[in-house]
Amino acid sequence: MSKYWSEITKSIEPYVCGEQPKDKKYIKLNTNESPYPPSPKVLEAIKNAANGDLRLYPDPDCDEFRKAIAEYYNLSKDEIFIGNGSDEVLAFSFLTFFNTNETIIFPDISYSFYPVYAGLYNLNYRLARLENDFSIPVSEFAEKNGGVIIPNPNAPTGKCLDTDSIKRILNYNSNKVVIIDEAYIDFGGNSVVGLIKEYDNLLVVQTLSKSRSLAGIRVGFAMGNKELIQGLNRVKNSFNSYTIDRVAAAAAVTAIKDKEYFTECVSKVINTRERIVKKLNSLGFNVIPSKANFIFITHKDYAASDLFTKLREKSVLVRYFNKERINNYLRVSIGSDEEMDFFIEKLQEIMDEI
Amino acid sequence: MSKYWSEITKSIEPYVCGEQPKDKKYIKLNTNESPYPPSPKVLEAIKNAANGDLRLYPDPDCDEFRKAIAEYYNLSKDEIFIGNGSDEVLAFSFLTFFNTNETIIFPDISYSFYPVYAGLYNLNYRLARLENDFSIPVSEFAEKNGGVIIPNPNAPTGKCLDTDSIKRILNYNSNKVVIIDEAYIDFGGNSVVGLIKEYDNLLVVQTLSKSRSLAGIRVGFAMGNKELIQGLNRVKNSFNSYTIDRVAAAAAVTAIKDKEYFTECVSKVINTRERIVKKLNSLGFNVIPSKANFIFITHKDYAASDLFTKLREKSVLVRYFNKERINNYLRVSIGSDEEMDFFIEKLQEIMDEI
Incomplete structure (x- = not known):
């Protein structure tokens, strides 16, 4: 703590992102x-x-990119907001959209950045407890609240x-x-972007980081009715006018337009996921049904924390959350077929050793 | 106003950046x-x-870039923070660093984003009135306050x-x-980055947008003692872990390392500035002594707002602020010699016509 920090700075608990170790080469499934x-076309565009x-300076409104998304999702440009x-x-x-004197709701097991944002803006929040099978308790979102956020598919489940x-949930609120x-909708879920015309209160957030292979470029976007988008622009333009650089x-734009390459990559990830789920089932793992580019797995005979540590020793990085209810699970990103075969091989070795 | 906006969203007055018109080709001095x-080396690196x-994902800590700045300014990496x-x-x-229950101070004529940030975070602020010659009233910053921000060189002066x-000012506070x-220090001012070792309360902010010709890439940085930098990281990591993409x-890194190209560009801008100042003086303009890549000019016989409009009609964009004390001034960015000659030519035409 420093005497120079504001009260907010002292009180927040920052998000900790998945480790990016530099000590040796890992199979990165974390x-x-x-x-x-x-897409090769994206690399060419860069x-x-x-x-x-x-x-x-770049275009502060990202006009061309909003146009590309508008065409892709059959929206108008003023229903789209771009962010870093x-x-x-x-x-x-x-x-x-959220006020400090009201209480927002999100699932107790979900993206761990949500409580961090709440801390940053001094918002109250209530956690909706997922069912035992990790499904979303829909009726919990019917109680009076100051706004809702739900990841769909949920992470890390x-x-x-x-x-x-x-x-x-939209009708309740x-x-x-x-x-x-x-963030993970392209790997088998159904986007609710089509509901925007019907629901003024719906904001859908997506990213190029996962299904467009552009985590290294930092582009995400929100879609909603134009009043919501105007609000986002008011805040963004009170923070940083130019958040997306010319290269990004x-x-x-090119990534959104190259549908063929996108479809090919997404199919490959889904096929690998389904193959690996079968394999893990045969090894006795319980795998939560996934529509994402990761799976959430647990085994009744092996502690997830042990598996995590031993996989790391064998150069395979997965994600382990030491939190109530999920501390016997591992979140494993879907890599290439070769990477996943290596992961399974190491997992088997570990299970044989224990 | 939308019923979905938070109280903050309703109350803020967003920053308006210099216009980027698309209707025709302009000489952009705004x-x-x-x-x-x-630098050609930068384009190659991209x-x-x-x-x-x-x-x-990119390195969330921008390790390599912090190392490059540390070497450039003889600092340690933990004295450097990177932003978009x-x-x-x-x-x-x-x-x-600033708290809502305290009052920060900045000059009444300075970067117009400061009051916008204050609005976004609900901070009180007091404006220190510049002297009539636009110099900073140092003793005004001796009064008890919640923090200080001063652009040096000041903008738009x-x-x-x-x-x-x-x-x-550092001793007072x-x-x-x-x-x-x-932001504009490289065009003839003396950076106070050397004072960081001596003053725990000093934060110096710079950018690659101006002197490194990278407005289109979005990279800025802060330098200060490591407690200040830790605070910035706490906030950044509660907002967005990865603000700088891999390409940026x-x-x-390459821009900071190519000192030769940097020095050459900066010298050219300074030489052009000094030449144009003389020219403007000969046309009867009063030019505030500038150490930036822009000049702030006024003429007793010609209204700045007229000159602004007529320059625009002749395809020259400059910046005009319709604000008390400076509403008879134009801020003119220093372009290439050819651009500035065109600007002077059009200015003379306009003065002859009026």
Whole structure:
């Protein structure tokens, strides 16, 4: 603690992201990155953007990228907001729509950045306790509240919520904003982006980090009715006018337009996931049904913390959360087939040794 | 106003950045961009970064770039914080060091984003009235306050504050953070970065947007004692773990290392500035002594607002602020020699016509 820190700075508990160790080479199955490189067209677009125009500020409104998303999802440009990764979009959303004197709700097991944002803005929150099978307790969101955020598919469970349930939550909360965080939606879930025309209070957040293989570029976006988007722009323009640089904008536009490469990568991840789930089942693991590019697994005979440590020793990084209810689970990102085979091989070795 | 907006969202008055019109081609002297392209080595670094690793998250701590700045300024890495443009660095700094129940001070004529940040975080502020010649009233900063921010050189005046005066302000406020915003320092001012070892309460903010010709890439940084930097990291890691993408990081490292190209560009801008100042003086303009890549000019016989409008009609964009005390001034960025000759030519045409 420093005497120079504000009260907020003293009180917050920052988010801790998945480790990025530099001591040796790992099979990285800990941060839900894509095992496949970005589209070759995206790499070409980045090279083309490396020119003298970088001396000029970028378009603060990301007009071209919003146009590309508008076409992709059949929306209008003023229903789209762009941010520096979906984390920034979420950070702006909490400030734009949630008030300190009201209580927002999100699941007790979900993205661990949500309570951090709440801390940063001094918001009250209530945790909706997931059912024992990790499904979302829809009726819990019917109680009076100051706004809702739910990841769909949920992280770290990978479990999806159906569209009818989301409609019920939207109806319960018609005077408050409901954020559906669809970071992982492309891996088998159904996006609720189509509900935007029907529900003024729906904000859908997505990212290029996962299904477009661009975690290294930092572009996310929100979609919702234009009043919500105007609000986000008010906050963003009170914070930083130019959050997306010229190179990232060029990469993002190209990534959205290259549907063929996107579909191919997503299919490969889904196929690998289904193959590995079967394999893990045969090894006695319980795998939560996943529509994401990761799986959440547990074994009744082996402690997740032990498996985590021993996998790390064998150069495989997965994610372990030492938290109530999920401290016997591992979250494993879906890598390439070769990476997943290596993971299974090491897992078997460990299970034989224990 | 939307019923979905938070109280903060309703109350803020967002920053309005210099216009980026798309209707025709302009000589752009309105946003203090460099007239010169980034270093060829930077463009090469960007092309090299366009590879499959973009599927992976960037280094959240920008280790390599902090190392480059540490070497450049003879600091240690933990005295450096990186942000997505100096605007983001400032946005984080206001939240990290200033409290809502205290009153911060900044000059009445300065960067118009400061009151916007104050609005976003619900901070009180007091404006220190610049002297009539636009110099900073140092003794005003001796009154009890909750923190200080001063641009040096000041914007939009271009005027510099000497190091002894900054020391006085640091001494007055030894229990509060004093931010010196050095966005324009490389064009002839003396950086106070050397005072960091002596003053725990000093935070120096710089950017690659101006003197490194990288407005299109969005990288800024803060330097200060490591407790201040830890505070900034706490806030940043409660907002967005990865604010600098892999491509921007590669560009930034290379830009800092290419001192030769940097020196050449900065010299050219200074030479052009001095030449144009003489020319403007001969046309009867009063030019505030500038150590920045822009000049602040006024003429007793011609209204700045008229000149602004007529220059725009002749495809020259400059910046006009319709604000008390400065509403008869124009802020003119220093472009290339050719651009500035065109500007002077059009200005003379307008003065002949009026």
